[in-house]
Amino acid sequence: MLVNNMKFLLNRQFRCCIQTTSVRLLSTAVGGYSPQFKDNFKGNYDVIIAGGGMVGCSLACAMAKNSLLSNLRVLLLEASPESYYQPKPEYSNRVVALNQNTKSLMTSLNVWKHVENVRLQPVRYMQVWDASSDVMISFSSADMMDDDVAYIVENDLMLHAINTELLAVNSNINIVYNAKIQSYQLPKEAYPSTQSIVKMDNGDTYTCQLLIGADGANSAVRKAMGVQYLSWSYDQMGVVATLDLAEECTNTTAWQRWLPTGPIALLPLDSKRSSLVWCTWQDNAKQLLKLPEDQFVDALNDALWKQYPRSSSVETCTSWLSAGLKQAGMADGAARQLPPSVRGVAPASRAAFPLAFGHSTRYIAPGVALIGDAAHRVHPLAGQGVNLGFGDVKDLTELLAEAVYSGLDVAHPNWMQKYESVRQRHNVPTQVMIEVLHRLYTVDFLPVVLARSLGLQIANALQPIKKLIMAQAAT
Amino acid sequence: MWSYKLSRSVLKGTRNNGIMKLVWCSTQPAPATSATRIAHSTIDTSDVELFSKQMKDWWNPDGPMALLHTFNLLRVPFVRDGLVNTSQKDLQPLKDKKILDVGCGGGILSEGLARLGADVTGIDASKDLIALAHEHRNVDPKIANNKPIYINCTVEDHAKTVANHYDAVVASEVIEHVNNQELFVKSCIHALKPGGRIFITTPNRTRMSQLFVIFLSENVFNFIPKGAHQYEKFITPNELTFILERNDCHVELSYGILYNPVARTWDFSQYQHLQYAIQAVKLS
Ligand SMILES: Cc1cc2nc3c(=O)[nH]c(=O)nc-3n(C[C@H](O)[C@H](O)[C@H](O)COP(=O)(O)OP(=O)(O)OC[C@H]3O[C@@H](n4cnc5c(N)ncnc54)[C@H](O)[C@@H]3O)c2cc1C
Numbered sequence: 090m091l092v093n094n095m096k097f098l099l100n101r102q103f104r105c106c107i108q109t110t111s112v113r114l115l116s117t118a119v120g121g122y123s124p125q126f127k128d129n130f131k132g133n134y135d136v137i138i139a140g141g142g143m144v145g146c147s148l149a150c151a152m153a154k155n156s157l158l159s160n161l162r163v164l165l166l167e168a169s170p171e172s173y174y175q176p177k178p179e180y181s182n183r184v185v186a187l188n189q190n191t192k193s194l195m196t197s198l199n200v201w202k203h204v205e206n207v208r209l210q211p212v213r214y215m216q217v218w219d220a221s222s223d224v225m226i227s228f229s230s231a232d233m234m235d236d237d238v239a240y241i242v243e244n245d246l247m248l249h250a251i252n253t254e255l256l257a258v259n260s261n262i263n264i265v266y267n268a269k270i271q272s273y274q275l276p277k278e279a280y281p282s283t284q285s286i287v288k289m290d291n292g293d294t295y296t297c298q299l300l301i302g303a304d305g306a307n308s309a310v311r312k313a314m315g316v317q318y319l320s321w322s323y324d325q326m327g328v329v330a331t332l333d334l335a336e337e338c339t340n341t342t343a344w345q346r347w348l349p350t351g352p353i354a355l356l357p358l359d360s361k362r363s364s365l366v367w368c369t370w371q372d373n374a375k376q377l378l379k380l381p382e383d384q385f386v387d388a389l390n391d392a393l394w395k396q397y398p399r400s401s402s403v404e405t406c407t408s409w410l411s412a413g414l415k416q417a418g419m420a421d422g423a424a425r426q427l428p429p430s431v432r433g434v435a436p437a438s439r440a441a442f443p444l445a446f447g448h449s450t451r452y453i454a455p456g457v458a459l460i461g462d463a464a465h466r467v468h469p470l471a472g473q474g475v476n477l478g479f480g481d482v483k484d485l486t487e488l489l490a491e492a493v494y495s496g497l498d499v500a501h502p503n504w505m506q507k508y509e510s511v512r513q514r515h516n517v518p519t520q521v522m523i524e525v526l527h528r529l530y531t532v533d534f535l536p537v538v539l540a541r542s543l544g545l546q547i548a549n550a551l552q553p554i555k556k557l558i559m560a561q562a563a564t
Numbered sequence: 565m566w567s568y569k570l571s572r573s574v575l576k577g578t579r580n581n582g583i584m585k586l587v588w589c590s591t592q593p594a595p596a597t598s599a600t601r602i603a604h605s606t607i608d609t610s611d612v613e614l615f616s617k618q619m620k621d622w623w624n625p626d627g628p629m630a631l632l633h634t635f636n637l638l639r640v641p642f643v644r645d646g647l648v649n650t651s652q653k654d655l656q657p658l659k660d661k662k663i664l665d666v667g668c669g670g671g672i673l674s675e676g677l678a679r680l681g682a683d684v685t686g687i688d689a690s691k692d693l694i695a696l697a698h699e700h701r702n703v704d705p706k707i708a709n710n711k712p713i714y715i716n717c718t719v720e721d722h723a724k725t726v727a728n729h730y731d732a733v734v735a736s737e738v739i740e741h742v743n744n745q746e747l748f749v750k751s752c753i754h755a756l757k758p759g760g761r762i763f764i765t766t767p768n769r770t771r772m773s774q775l776f777v778i779f780l781s782e783n784v785f786n787f788i789p790k791g792a793h794q795y796e797k798f799i800t801p802n803e804l805t806f807i808l809e810r811n812d813c814h815v816e817l818s819y820g821i822l823y824n825p826v827a828r829t830w831d832f833s834q835y836q837h838l839q840y841a842i843q844a845v846k847l848s
């Protein structure tokens with residue numbers, strides 16, 4: 090009864106209002122809000138990418154190269170000045186290990202050849218061993234159908250290669266350097282419009298339908314989204330440096346040793362040089378930066394070679410297991426190779442970066458998506474950080490292109506939800522794995538040392554497990 | 565299946581404790597008298613507010629019409645891939661394709677197709693919905709040069725004025741409401757060019773669809789208004805295929821359609837017992 094009355098009432102009202110509404114009124118009712126700040130209004134874009142680090146730039150490049158997205162008006166805002174890359178004989182101290190997935194993405198974007206034209210070092214063998222027990226696990230090209238395990242590339246070269254390609258394609262991508270974003274005004278819901286307002290510190294403003302937060306671990310876009318961010322500091326820093334090796338060698342091995350203070354890694358650069366990533370407690374890191382060069386090199390060689398006190402029970406168990414594995418005809422982990430000695434450190438190449446874990450519980454909000462370190466931050470122990478970000482770029486471009494090809498808006502919730510779930514399904518387990526490794530290895534508690542040593546031995550002996558680890562790390 | 569009902573109802577959605585109550589209104593054309601009210605010059609702001617609320621209800625992708633919006637994600641590519649098959653993808657795959665959207669409602673599917681470049685004509689028996697659709701075509705700048713044309717009529721009447729004209733006729737969630745299904749299909753085919761394609765989506769007539777489409781959706785979950793469906797009017801894929809082939813069409817594809825209420829997505833599947841989609845080509 091009541092329903093019937095209501096039906097009548099509403100139906101009548103509805104009819105009236107349809108017919109009395111003009112187009113002009115309609116556009117105020119459902120159209121986007123027009124910016125009031127006319128003086129400094131610098132334009133409306135389909136997409137604004139906030140942050141032109143490696144991840145933000147590669148997204149711009151991937152969008153420019155995709156025939157379905159190349160019509161979008163895209164603006165890339167980067168706080169730092171435009172950098173001009175000059176190949177130098179000495180290596181930069183900031184390098185990343187890139188996996189096969191990143192290589193194929195960059196090859197498809199034509200970026201990889203610019204890296205190859207300058208320099209990169211393939212990693213064909215990787216050895217990870219535990220200072221507390223000498224148990225080790227190794228990964229080699231032979232395990233992955235003779236593909237390289239990873240590639241070591243300098244950050245600035247990578248960025249240069251991406252930008253070279255970005256500028257080479259004649260696209261609708263605008264880039265503004267020295268563009269410091271001050272604040273964001275984001276839409277509360279996807280309807281009526283997903284328009285975001287981006288305010289710069291010089292008073293300029295831009296608007297866009299889709300805002301991409303590629304502004305790194307301290308992402309202001311993420312903060313403006315008001316999403317939950319799960320994070321903790323490791324109280325650790327990563328000390329980086331460019332190292333001269335004592336002896337020339339093919340140098341295609343990445344070495345990583347787990348010390349009680351954290352992992353130390355040597356990533357190959359060329360036959361004589363390697364790049365250091367040494368994760369350790371903050372005060373220790375600061376000390377290491379202050380040491381004179383020769384003492385730093387001594388400390389480093391110590392960290393790579395020094396015998397740490399062993400627990401005899403762990404020793405007994407691991408040697409018992411390795412005997413068992415040997416009998417079963419499996420890798421017993423005794424084939425451990427010896428790491429190189431370090432002769433010197435390149436002048437002024439030492440620096441330290443704080444390390445932290447971060448996970449944004451949401452990667453999306455109406456009209457906004459996060460990519461790269463803005464969405465997830467990991468300990469560098471597995472060399473995954475930027476690879477996860479490039480994975481975001483690949484999936485985001487594909488899903489957005491598919492959405493546009495289906496006639497959807499650039500900020501349609503459907504593809505954005507898919508993006509979030511696809512990426513979180515990949516990124517979160519990887520982050521958890523890295524976190525577990527980190528926690529396992531920064532304790533000295535006997536049962537843990539025992540368990541991780543035996544676990545590592547077994548993982549090393551079982552090819553399927555190794556393949557699984559590599560598959561997760563390669564994508 | 566639920567979505568369509570929403571489109572057909574002149575919808576009044578109110579959210580009550582998170583449960584949506586929909587009031588079903590007749591899809592009969594409105595009395596002719598109200599059509600003249602447009603001349604009034606004083607605009608009643610409460611009317612305007614109500615109108616924009618209507619617009620919002622229809623066009624907010626997360627609003628009461630969410631099912632219909634998400635259904636577009638399945639049927640727009642379905643029509644697109646039935647009409648164009650190219651590895652060279654571009655932004656206007658349906659450019660120059662003339663498409664008739666039968667039972668267009670507020671225009672959600674029509675605009676979806678227009679955004680891919682199609683020349684869309686939308687027809688609906690409801691004057692109110694045609695008015696709504698007609699207003700909304702001015703909103704999206706992406707279809708500014710390519711606005712769908714909306715006509716308040718039935719397909720039987722429309723077929724009297726056009727013959728062998730469209731590259732595609734789409735009847736999404738309509739046929740289960742018409743009284744003479746053979747005449748309906750005949751009229752659609754009449755408007756179609758030889759070689760053109762007809763796309764139909766509709767619920768199957770099975771115990772499963774009776775349970776899910778009618779009983780659960782209408783009475784338990786209130787997804788769609790009560791009484792929206794009559795089980796006897798549902799048509800099975802075999803019956804529909806038979807009608808199409810008897811009228812000079814060849815059925816090329818038929819898929820089952822499933823809705824995942826958790827992910828809120830529609831998917832094609834092998835399972836045709838709830839709802840299905842059929843694509844057929846007109847032979848001569
Ligand atoms: C010691 C160390 C070693 C690492 N090793 C590896 C490795 O081996 N392999 C690997 O894959 N990853 C590694 N990583 C991680 C990797 O460096 C990061 O994941 C990667 O740099 C993230 O890229 P991004 O583009 O997301 O963020 P960023 O590089 O942080 O870029 C963010 C950009 O946004 C800009 N920006 C920020 N705020 C604003 C603003 N308000 N206005 C305008 N612009 C703004 C910044 O200027 C910056 O250019 C390592 C990290 C560390 C610290």
